[in-house]
Amino acid sequence: MNRMRLRGLIRKEFLQIMRDPSAIAIAVVLPFVLLLLFGYGVSLNARRVPLALVAPRSPQAQELLGGFEHSPYFVPRRYATMAAATHALVRRRVEGIVWLRSDFGRHVLARGNAGIGVFVNGVDANNAGLLEAYIRGVWLGWLSRQAQAQGSTLSVPVTVEQRIWFNAALRSRNYLVPGLIAIVMTLIGALLTAQVVSREWERGTMEALMATPVSMADILLSKLIPYFALGMVGTALSVAMAVWLFTVPLRGTLLVLFSASGLFLLVALGMGLLISTVAKNQFVSATIAIVTTFLPAFILSGFIFDLNSMPWPVRLLTHIVAARYFVAILQTVFGAGDLWPVVLANAAALCVMAAFFLGLTWRLSRKRLD
Amino acid sequence: MWPRIRALVIKEFLALLRDKVARMTMIVPPLLQLVIFGYAATFNIRDIPYAVYDQDGGAASHELLARFEGSSFFRRKAVLTAERQIAPAIDDKRVLLVIHIGPQFSRDLLAHRPARIQVIIDGRNSNTAALAGNYVNEVVQGFETEWAATHGWQAPPAQLVVRSWFNPDLLSRWFIVPGIIGLLTLVVTLLATGLSVARERESGTFDQLLVTPLGSAEILLGKSVPGFVIGLMEATVILVAAVFWFDVPFTGSLVALYLGLVVFLLSGIGIGLMISSMSVTQQQGALGVFLFMVPAVILSGFATPIANMPVAVQYLTYLDPLRYFLVILRGTFLQGDGAGVLGSQYAGLAVLALASMTLAAWLFRHRMS
Incomplete structure (x- = not known):
């Protein structure tokens, strides 16, 4: 060289x-x-996900749906019937459906363990999983607000406190x-x-x-x-x-x-x-x-x-x-x-x-x- | 006119496949990559390595930890005995998360007070961290439901019942493997067409081609056919492998899928020929193929959703043929779509195909002089 x-x-x-x-x-x-x-x-951070809401006009239902309306993750859209919401989900106009039956308010008042139907479009499996977690978060927030309103503690036995190191906001x-x-x-x-x-x-x-x-x-x-x-x-x-x-x-x-x-x-x-x-x-x-x-x-x-x-x-x-x-x-x-x-x-x-x-x-x- | 084009097509096939190494690099890697990527590209996590730091040691914490032991999502890697051991375990990536149960856990639960556990997760990969967090919540919820039922806790006023349609177990492979069909088909098509004009320019046969009675449209047609045929064949092989090897259910219409594939190939060929007509050297051709392919793959919605992108970038994706084809692939595979639902996707691809072919012909003539 x-x-x-x-x-x-x-x-x-x-x-x-x-x-x-x-x-x-x-x-x-x-x-x-x-x-x-x-x-x-x-x-991979989903924001403003279009979400169909099918719910009766009872105050208990409104209380829960408010959580979706105030969440930065969702753009809620109301649908009158499950059939219309299903059609929107299949056509990819919404990513998921939250469905409260017409007797939701009565069940909640009677502490009768009302079911909240959640349907997500699972084609994009990863996104669907994250969407489920966001919906769960809104639901947990609602539960604790309910418990506070009744002056009792949260009716969930274990609270998981998640600490994400290095990237707390999961950005x-x-x-x-x-x-x-x-x-x-x-x-x-x-x-x-x-x-x-x-x-x-x-x-x-x-x-x-x-x-x-x-x-x-x-x-x-x-x-x-x-x-x-x-x-x-x-x-x-x-x-x-x-x-x-x-x-x-x-x-x-x-x-x-x-x-x-x-x-x-x-x-x-x-x-x-x-x-x-x-x-x-x-x-x-x-x-x-x-x-x-x-x-x-x-x-x-x-x-x-x-x-x-x-x-x-x-x-x-x-x-x-x-x-x-x-x-x-x-x-x-x-x-x-x-x-x-x-x-x-x-x-x-x-x-x-x-x-x-x-x-x-x-x-x-x-x-x-x- | 037809015998002329036939002769040209034969010549183009020979130019593309005559060299043994060139033939191998066109055909073998896509098939190999399907198998490797099909297994590799998954967002589902299994065997999450975790460590336990249990300060409680009571019956309730044992019961909770047994649920983690029994879950196929988790694999215990270590048992910690002091708080200061948490940081090194996570820093060195030995574990993804640490479950920390405080000394009050069993006492709180038995006294009907809500108990807390702390989960420390490595957030370096935020998607994995979010998924792992979800799995932890699921395991804990299973524990809660049982504990609440057996220890006389009041049930919550409403429970979530979650169903996911089209992909009940949320297997990301069902989402990714159909995407790989589009990905590899695009690569093959671009390789077959992107360097074809520049190769003639460099070896000097371009001028010979120009003095033949062939018009520029005929020359471009001749150059399109091999890419189309090879793309169609490789896509078919990959399709068969996706269904029979990777067990991705195909629920929609095969006609709808092939209609999409044909228009997709045409738009890919159009873009390849455009790159090819623009470039003087093969290096420029390769650069052009790269410059188009990389954004086309990353911004197509293959791995990260288009909906998460800023609006300006979302508009840009309308120029990406893969974007439309991925919707067609996933729709026909998982959602049972027929051709009727996919009209706008076909239209987008057709516009791209027409525009790129026209532009390629124009560039070809323009660069000639």
Whole structure:
């Protein structure tokens, strides 16, 4: 390896980046636009859910329904009959129905344990589960108001006091936005490098490079360094947006965050270089990059689907998805702080993967024409 | 005209599938991903790791904890003996939640006073935390109902009776797997069409194509067919796997689903050809495919509901063909929908297909000169 040659190659690579502005667009504009869009767009917090209410006009029923009207989670709509409400549920105009029978008031007055029928559209199972919990909350509030009005204590034997650590308001953005940084960086890494080597092969400039005295390590390093620098700019931008635009609390330190990001970027770039070295054909390398990066990072990284809920063979498989380790670090550093057991274990895994991809790329890219 | 197009279609199929590696990357990963993602993508949680910190030790707390032991949702990982052990257990992700029963628990209950328990949940993943909280409430409620009945507590004035339609056990797999059909079909279609024009431009065969008697509409038609055929076949295979492998019930009309699939494929191809006509190099084509695909997947309602998005972003999703197709898929799978109910979804897809095809043809001609 020769300093001067390497510097020359890096200069060449930078010039190439400057001439085709798509690389800068990928590293700077892309994270900005994607994070802006997804940061706002991706949320698991249901608000203002349209809810059908079918109830008699008795005061007891009104008292309970008031709870739904004042809740920020619901937009209640009154329906006269169950048939009309059912029709609205099937047509997705409402997400659920709360049904009080006409004798509801009488039953409540007689402490006769009146039934409250709740029907939710279960197609989106996750949302339906959350909706059930919101409805339960309104019901519990009503029970305690009833008990207070009668001067007695709540007629429920056990109250569960829930303490949610790290994210008391259960704001889904606080864990989704850090995860999004990992998704966006996966894309950047793959897009930046997946084609740079196969491009040289296809245009025939690789042969020209080989005829010069530079070594293969020089060539690879010259591809790695400029894109690493570009990628870190994109990361810094993403972190800034997460903290200032989406007001995600950052409890850990920037040093840990950026060290982990650098490590992950090495893995992402290494994977891109490997794809492009192996493929030697831009169509194939683009296809492999698209298929192996985005969807696995989206689904198998713990970004949105909990890793612990997956069956063990799939969980085992997630260990080869680099984004998994980065998402764990990001969610912990943002949400909880620099918890060393979590950070170090995942950083070690990233180190192994970076060494593997870069090492394999170096081994496979010999100066050889075949 | 037809023999010309047929020849072109054959050529396009060959261009797409001739290379063994290219063929493999088009066909194998989607099927593999269906199986992996079908298992991986779930919001249901089982075996929630938890720890118990029981300061009471009385009969009531034993009874309550036995219910957690017996639940398939929970798996006890540790028994804590001091308050200071709670934080490390949660911080290191050894447990998702800690159930803390205070020393007064049994005494309060036996004295007919409402008793409190504290549940500390790791909120780093707020969705998991909310679900775990719900499960805790369910277990506690089961305990309460029994305790109230056997110890002479007055019943509450009204009880909730919750039913969920179309998916009684709220299995998120029933929601996600039909979505994966749309997801993978979109990826395959975009891959088949998105790079096709740029590839010709780079290898120089584009000019040869232009001097043939084929018109630009015919060339685009020829480039659409392979994507359409491959997309249709892969979607069918994935559909069969969803029903027979993942046991997702198919309750609606197959005609309604295939009608949706055809319009969806056309709009996907239109967008792919649009990207393709715009890009000069394959790298730009790949970039375009990525730039369209990633938002199209994330904002489609595949994992997070569109209703939760801000209004401006919700309007943006009308440009996303996957958005409409997901409604068609889930409607025909779970809600027993026929074509009549889904009219507006077909209309949305048809508009997108028409607009993107027209734009692709225009761009193609425009970029030619």
